[in-house]
Amino acid sequence: MPTRIEADYLIETAYDPRWAAEAAAGEQSSGTFVPVPGETPELKQRSAARTETLEILGTSSSPSLPGAGGANGSDTTFQRAKVTLSWPVENIGPSLPNLVATVAGNLFELKQFSGLRLLDIRLPDAFADAYAGPKFGIDGTRRLAGVADRPIIGTIVKPSVGFGPKETAALTKLLCEAGLDFIKDDELQSDGPACPFEDRARAVMRVINDHAERTGKKVMFAFNLTGELDQMRRRHDLVLELGGTCVMASLNSVGLVGMIELGRFTELPIHAHRNGWGYLSRSPMLGWSYVAWQKIWRLAGADHMHVNGLSNKFAEPDDSVVASARECLTPMFARKPCVSMPVFSSGQSAKQVPDTYAALGSADLIFAAGGGIMAHPDGPAAGVASLREAWDAALTRVPLADYAKDHAALAKALETYAT
């Protein structure tokens, strides 16, 4: 574990990359543009950020982002490099909000760079002492969902808006009976006047508790409590009181202080939704890598982290999805792993299961499908069965086509879903 805060960046610059990196280090620590009364070399040295390593990766003939300096006619080359900066933890103390201002603050706007992306961060143990991390993680989620050795099979309430509490509860009943382990609210539905949180939670939990009494299986429902602090507290307490087993929050809506508070008071796993992730990441030479970003939220308490899915309906390529999911399962600190359960979703069906398992090497995930369940020709129960069968096949290393020979739901799914 590092004794300093470390951050890796992908940079692109028309200047000498080492000079540009030093400029970023200065901007984000004790640099001043003009000498200031009272500053001394010792004082600046104590707090200065350092360039730890710099590796040239290649060149580009045009700048990835506008506004950069240093270009000198049409023959300018823009060098790309991976650079690691480090800071003394004493600059900020083990504070997540201040960490963000330090590793992801003003430096994205510096004229020295025609591209800058935060790839990864590594934190001293002081951060592990200061934050609780996920309170439930994999084991706690498995215990509450009653699923031991295979992925948790999930789905989402759709349409995300339009349904009132009654319609949501009716759909939940159907989904419970279809054999799902996990159901989540959509990120667009929290406490809309047409579907108030309290009414929805009561109606849904009545269905889930009835089903649990009849079958012994309590389906995990992630109630979207995204809102202001007092609202989140009240909604959390209501879900807990009703016997619910999960709450959901939109990270970019709630923000870091909201998530830290939720992480501290929650007595239920937090299903963390990353909607808005696109604006943080989709420009390849700007913003955040998920590898860096998810560490902040895991430390704050996220038990489940959305990672998109293979062959998804969004713009993200598969290798990025796989890197995100693996990272969620990689311990952050030796004595506090802060492991979150990755949530695969978006256009998922039985077809993606073998590749997902091969890429992740683990069954510790939530595998969520919408159309992959609801559009199964034999109905939602067959949809769920097809996913269970696909995972049984993957976990026992049997090709899907072979397993489908005597598993009808899977066979029909493989015919139905083109990926």
Place this chain on the structure above:
Amino acid sequence: MPTRIEADYLIETAYDPRWAAEAAAGEQSSGTFVPVPGETPELKQRSAARTETLEILGTSSSPSLPGAGGANGSDTTFQRAKVTLSWPVENIGPSLPNLVATVAGNLFELKQFSGLRLLDIRLPDAFADAYAGPKFGIDGTRRLAGVADRPIIGTIVKPSVGFGPKETAALTKLLCEAGLDFIKDDELQSDGPACPFEDRARAVMRVINDHAERTGKKVMFAFNLTGELDQMRRRHDLVLELGGTCVMASLNSVGLVGMIELGRFTELPIHAHRNGWGYLSRSPMLGWSYVAWQKIWRLAGADHMHVNGLSNKFAEPDDSVVASARECLTPMFARKPCVSMPVFSSGQSAKQVPDTYAALGSADLIFAAGGGIMAHPDGPAAGVASLREAWDAALTRVPLADYAKDHAALAKALETYAT
């Protein structure tokens, strides 16, 4: 004022732009990929997002962002358009966190788009009723800073890290004596072990209160209280108790729930720092326009909003800076304007003053300079004087060069600072 929530986007797509816009509207409201039991046309219609207007702007021969669909060989053209979507406020109620998930959620990742940027939002009056907006704004800030008719002249404590409480207080003393109206902590310095917030606040306020007793002028100091909720509360209360007149928070560190809480409990103006803004905005066909983004934070309570400065040291062009600053002064609602004071900073000196005033048409701003004050050859007091003189000239429509003839500090500044 609209009765629905409206959002304007700049989009780029290889598909029919109207179809792509409808896909975004569906994704962000009642769209489902497969028919779902219980949904009805009435129910979907009630909640559906609508495309209000669509204006084709032009074409591009290559996609701005990777991962988009619809390209069909090398002769694909990508059309750009400005599109306005709208939602019934009943979908979410007047909730800022849920607004963000709705107007800035999953849509940035849709394959339909090779570019998508949120340009502006317009909110129904229900939002004005639900949030307080800035508690101090221009009038409250002017009253507390004791500056009536001209811009508030400010600077920043640098080096941002390295100084302990004693050094910070010593610099503050120098800056008070130099005639500044406003001083701010750097965004990198909140409560580091080498410069604890409480010690810094006590040391600095001793200097500021002494200066006020001697001169009658209480300099406004924006103490960076960025941190967790309880920390922010304690720090705010301490500043208030010590007679301080401003607190500062980094918006991207604190997040929306944190800022809403701070906005509710604060009894002091909130100086809102936008560090990290680059990762939200620097890719021209992705992310957020400041025009949209700053509305969220003003409604949550930001009294001062950073807007960069003309001829700044960052990558942002001047027209963008001007648009941001003007927007901060534009009322959001007829009965609750939520006007924030724009903060100009980054490489500012007397030279930029006339253009800044010409562009903004208002003296309701904080004009902050570092080197533009500290590097003045005749010292910081002359640096402050040069800015005051430059603003006197601009406000009375006298060219700087003329005014400099009998204003020595300004004359020296114009020689010294190349912009």
